[in-house]
Amino acid sequence: MRVGLFIPCYVDAVFPKVGDACFRLLRHLGVDVTYPKGQTCCGQPMANAGFAKDSALLAKRYDDMFKGFDYVVAPSVSCTAFIRLQYPHIMKESGHECHIARKTMDMVEFLHDVLKVDRTLGRFPHKVSLHNSCHGARELNLSAPSEKMEPRFNKIKDLLALVSDIEVVEPERYDECCGFGGMFSIEELAVSKQMGERKLARHAATGAKFITGADCSCLMHMAGINAKEGKFPEIEFRHVIEILAEGL
Template sequence: MSVALFIPCYLDQFYPDVAIATLELLERLGVDVVYPDGQTCCGQPMANTGCTADCAPVAKRFVELFSEYDSIVCPSGSCTAMVRHHYDEYFADDDPKFNHVKSRTFELCEFLHDELQIKELDVQFPHKVSVHQSCHGLRELRLGSCSENMTVREDKVRNVLNLVHGIQWCTPTRSDECCGFGGTFAVNEADVSAAMGRDRVADHVASGSSVLASADMSCLMHLQGIIRRESAPIEVMHVAQILAGRNPKRVANA
């Protein structure tokens, strides 16, 4: 299996360790990973702001670049959802390259859970952890159950993290509530976005958690800003970093 790694632009620019951790994890699991040169943004920011014409060439470049690989793995639920659920308007229904990319693009935890079906990990993380489930992950990729839908689904993010030894789970009161980021929503509705984020941070802190984990660094970027401003006693980590054996910063810097 040839697996192409797609790294979202905000990870490339601001959180490169998440990309490195993803690569390390996949290679440790025996996956032959390729990083296609020339990859760019998936186009989600343009699409979210209604600039669909500007998004079209970006989507077409993505499909052309990644269509030769058996699978595409991305450590971001929102970017994966963009490809799987919002590229249709840019391609014909019978476009073979698009249909292949659409069906074979996976969020990281989804790939580990459904495709690799991993059963064990030699990783220790003896810390109190709570999970933020992103809206794209739940509502579009169906990585778990959400409270407004009665369908019972496996929690793929939690299942994968359960393979890590020593995690002490903390559960927020509202485990599937939006953090308020929403990409351009955080710009257009800054006050609402910040209020939602503060509410989420408070909920996770109240659960006793010391590490707030998520499969979407975009959500964590928003929450991390609030945590820093309010000096909240919690830190954020992407799931890939935990699975790759990273320590929380306070431990690594001790």
């Protein structure tokens, strides 16, 4: 298969090591992966702000750039969910056919559902608290949302089980929102901050040294609060792909 790697703009600007880890891990697993140059924002921020029509040009650019690939993978569940679920509507309204949205996957679901990785990966001898983001649990089916009262599963946890010497734990209210929510954190700053503080405290209560998840935006939100308030200086943040690629 031919796989295109999409690195969302905020990951490129703030978490470039995550993009590097994605590329290294995919190559390690024998995937023919390409990173097309000239990538831009997927358009999610403007669409969330009520300007969906203005994101149509970015959607078409993305579709044209990745049209020839069998899959497109990205280390961001929120961007992936936006592309897969919203691009078909946005592009249809602007008179364009959408080809690649249904082939766009988060890195976790691609590794878990398509590659079905089952071999030992790296080594990470630390206690890690797992963050289940809202888009991942409720739109991309990475884990079972608690409100549905269904049997629990977690694709992130399944992949972390392939890492040697790691201890994975989950906080109380394991899939409660961290409060980021993109535009929500700007328009409802006080509420977003309190939600983030509570979520961070629950992660810290597990005694984990690291907090991990599949969405850099959630990790960025909690890391920003922690850096500003300094309540848990011992805690570090790692995207799950960084942990999976550790030592490769």
